[in-house]
Amino acid sequence: MIVNDDFLAHTLRYPEQSDVLDFAFPSGRARVEGAGILSLEPEVKRSNVSLVLSVGIHGNETGPIELANGIVKSILAGDLVLGVRLLFIIGNPRAAIQAQRFCDVNLNRLFCGSWQSQQGYEAQRAQQLESSVKAFFDAPEAVASQKFHYDLHTAIRGSVHEKFAVHPFVPEEIYQQCQLAFLAACGIEAVLFSHQPTTTFSYHSFALHNAQAFTIELGKVRAFGENDLSSFVRMERALTELLVAGELIQDSLSDLSLYKVVDSLTKDHESYQLNIADNLENFTPFKQGFCLAESLVQRYLVEQTGDAIVFPNSKLPVGQRAGLVVRAKPMSAFNFQ
Ligand SMILES: [Zn+2]
The missing domain is CATH 2.40.50.630 (OB fold (Dihydrolipoamide Acetyltransferase, E2P))
Incomplete structure (x- = not known):
């Protein structure tokens, strides 16, 4: 088990953990697959969603780490009942400990196999995260499931639109309205449609696993403990609803x-x-x-x-x-x- 159900504290304490750790929590079974990688299988599924929720791909982007860790903590403690499959990833533990964006190279450029031409910690990490995502989406439990991946970030600079999402490049240019309406419900103000393939984590899940996947920017970078979590209230509510009830809550697209x-x-x-x-x-x-x-x-x-x-x-x-x-x-x- 994890002390105080605090997976962030656990990850920062054991950033090099390689042992697998299995344990039960009130609404399902959990497995720590490696440092910062936690998969949760619900006892009772409320919908057939398989969700990858990743944070801290850039180590110093602490706001989303604290936001998502808080929700996962409530699930592990039994305050929330998990209703969908979840793979929770704290992307770059070593950089998080150093309060750095990365150690050797920008991790969010190394997916879709790009890590093969790089050296260092992030290259190993990209390989590990790719295989965890593959195992999660290819598991027997994921058959016929709706695959989602939300990769949460904060930006180096301010933004005219404080919260915005990057939509992966879709060659046929047909977009899922229910995903955009969900982003609107998360408090996202703008969506940026990519014009070409990239090697980001979310694009990887879209391109290789056919997941609905987005990079989501939630404001400016701050240190652990200095984030105003009240600015994430809508995001927290929408993610909680998805994890508990298995539903994408919807808001009007007109403000996007x-x-x-x-x-x-x-x-x-x-x-x-x-x-x-x-x-x-x-x-x-x-x-x-x-x-x-x-x-x-x-x-x-x-x-x-x-x-x-x-x-x-x-x-x-x-x-x-x-x-x-x-x-x-x-x-x-x-x-x-
Ligand atoms: Zn980032």
Whole structure:
């Protein structure tokens, strides 16, 4: 069992745990598969959902870790009755202990097998997480189940839309209305539709396991104990409802802002720079023709007034993504089912 049902404290105490630990909790059976990896099987299923809930893929993004750990703690303690299968992942325990985003390399670029060309802790970790997710979604209990993966993060900088989700690239461009309505119920203000495959954790679950999977940004990075958990109330309520009743609670799509990614910026040279303030918020719009990025190799001019940048970051190795250029689109620009 886990002391005080506190899986976060357990993970921070045993960040290198490799022993499997099986135990019962009031509404099911639990297995710690490795450091930060906890699978829960309910005694009574309320629906056929298999949910992967991952937090702390970036070690210093503590808010979602505390949020999700609190819900899991209530389940283990018997205050909540689990009604669906759950794989709960605290993604990067070593970096969490060091209050760092990562130890060697950004873990959220290493999925879909990309870890094979990297060395170090995160490469091992990506391999381990991929195999845990595969075992969870391929288990006999998951046959014919609805597969969901919500990967919760907080961002380095502020955002015009404090809470937003990244939708995986879907070649056929048909989107699940019930997932977007669930995100709205979670308090998500904007959804960003990707324009190409990536190697993020959520994209991996979508592409390899056919899961409905999202990267969800819940505000700004803060240290453990400094998060205002009241800002996660809607997220907590929606996740709790999903875990207990097996239902995606729904809210109107009318308050959601929708964006399509129109370009991915790549740091193409050591001289590369973004012409923005360090504290510029995600989704800040620019005017047409503004030189958003430049290097000795080329310049990037904004194509259309209103285009905005998300996840800008030029302090990274040449060849890596320096940001996404996004464009607001009306609801009518999307096909839902
Ligand atoms: Zn993150």
